Structures are given as C-alpha cells and as structure tokens.
Amino acid sequence: MAENATVWEVFIQSKNGLAHKHVGNVHADDKVMALENARDLYTRRNEGSCIWVVKSEYIVSSETEDSEAFFDPSNDKMYRHPTFYTMPDGAKHI
C-alpha cells in the first residue's frame, strides 16, 4: 500500500477579528490540497472565514507529563493577578 500522505493540522478563524483555533487535521500531499481538504472537511456549515494549515511535523509541543514543572514558574507569582492587591475602601473605577 502507498505510504501515508502528509498530515496537516488545521486552524480555523470562525469570523474576522477572532483568533484561529485548532480543529483537527487532514491528509494531503501539498499545501493547496491541504487547504482544500480542510475546507471540505471542517467548513461544511460556514464555520470559517480563514483557514491555516501547517504540517504536523512542524508543531512543537510541551510534554503533558512535564507540565507541572514546566508551568511551575508562574504558580508562585500571585502578584501578577489584579486580585492580589488591596484597594482602599471607596476607591472607584479601578
């Protein structure tokens, strides 16, 4: 049997102004086919105004197993959140 076609990850912007969101992947041999396959598979009901496709092999991901250590540096910095600060009684619009 022929070897697998390249796998491309698909990101769709549901409407102008919003961020592209990952929706899944498609198999395709080149970028035009990847875009067209993504359109046929993921936007049959007006789900999108723009599509990105990127070869899966180019996605770099953090490891779920290491997530605790990986995200640890942000855990102890509560002062990054607005709720950390005490506001004087009566202060408004802040």
Add this chain to the structure above:
Amino acid sequence: MNEIKFQDRIDAEIKIEPKDWMPDAYRKHLIRQISQHAHSEIIGMQPEGNWITRAPSLRAKMILLAKVQDEAGHGLYLYSACETLGISREELVQQLHEGKAKYSSIFNYPTLSWADMGAVGWLVDGAAIVNQVSLQRTSYGPYSRGMVKICKEESFHQRQGYEIMAEMAKGTAEQKAMAQDALNRFWWPSIMMFGPQDSDSPRTGNAMKWKIKRQTNDALRQDFIDKTVGQAEVIGLTIPDPDLKWNDERQSYDFGEMNWEEFWNVVNGNGPCNKQRLAHHKKAHYEGKWVRDAAKAYTKKQELVAN
C-alpha cells in the same frame, strides 16, 4: 504504579491525551472501537449512495448528497482520532480489507426503496446519536472531541430521515405501506446496533472502568427505544414488536426478544450485503490509487522545481 495513576485520572474525569501514558489494553480497545466507528461511517455511505441517482426530487437529491458527504467527514474525524493512538490510515484500511476490523452490521442490510432512506436517517442515525451523545464524555480526548463535532452535525441526518417517513406515511396507501415496510425491516437491526446484551458483552467491564463507554449497551438501547416509540405513533406507523408495552413501574418500554442468531450471523460475514460492501470499498480504494500516486508525484516535482 502507572496504572494506578492512570485510573486516578480517569476517575477524576481528566481526559487522556495522545502522549499520556496509557495501558496497552486501553490503547487496543480504543483502536478497535474508534476504527470500527470510522469504518462504519465510510461503509455507511454505500446504502445511501445507492439512492442518490434515484432521489425523487432535486431537493431530496441535494439533501442526500450533503448527508453522504457528512458521513465521509465523520469517518475522517474518527480516522484522525484513531491515528493519534499510533496506527496509520493505511493500516486501518488494510485491517478493514482483511476483515480484521469490523464495521456496524446495520450497513450489511440492503436499501430496497426510497422509504429506506427515511428509515436509515430516522432509526440508524437516531440510534447512532444516542450512542454518540453518550460518547462525548468518553475518557480519550481526541475521541471525545470528534464526538462533539459529529453530534452537532448528526441531528440534521435524523430529522431529514424522519421527514421522509412522515411524508410517506401521510401519502397514498402504497407510500404508507412502503414506509411501514422500511420500518419493519430496519427496526430490529437498529436496536441491535447497540450490541449484545450486557450479560453477553465481555468487554463492557473494562470499557466502563476506563470510561471509554459511559453507558452500557442495554441502557443506550432502552434510551433509544423510549425516544423512538412516540415518534412512530406521531406519524401513524407501527413498531413491529408485539411485545412492546409501556412499563409504568420502570417508566420505560418493555420490548421483545432480539434475534441474536441473526445478529451474529451478520457480524460474522453472512449478512445480505457483507461481501458487496467490502468489495466495493476495495474497488474504490484500488481504482483511486493512481490519483494518490499522481498527487505524490506532483509534490515531488514541485520540490525539484523549487530546488
């Protein structure tokens, strides 16, 4: 140790993702279940594709085309989910062709009249929805996300089928008879789509423990029957089960014995259309080979030109 941690995550309703550690048997169970689900979507295009050229109106033809295209899409979502478990699309197709992977037995029944398009949409997709709604909560992330997407699209399938049945049921006596005949032929295979009774379903234990399945075959079947009986009454058709009766105590319908001999016979390859369905899939796959080869050759050529 790993196994205990894994079960803790499952019990805490934390989804398992492709790169997470999982027991081999969990991975195997998922590959079998998801690939069977994917193959069902793809083989399921055949009994309906059978009526595209003979749809009774342009409206009906457009709807049927869109529905069959959706089934292809659902198959692809599921193949994608399955591939995250470390098996390739080629291997999956090969397993189907070699008879190692199965698909839902319901698609081994022929679609003899236009009313069958109604029965398939209403009953077969209806049963699939009950199953898939439950699977939205499955423990494997990619499968769960695929189910969410599929469920959003599936309701159109059931409603278009029910509309066909409703229209035929209020048509001429001959049309109504066709609708009733379709219901007669598809009712029992549809309720057997949920699989063997819990007492005869050896894999249910693990599947429930790992939360791959969230409800047992019997619970899902009962849910489907309870939802569907009233729909048949509304359009004046009769469910072909003399034992079907409302049980006030259980707040559910009691129903008759299913013919498991027939069920296993069809599962094991002796249904009316098993050979035809598989032969058609192989033919389409091999006849499309030159297209796949040409696409690859074209990509290679573009790379050569670019360099």
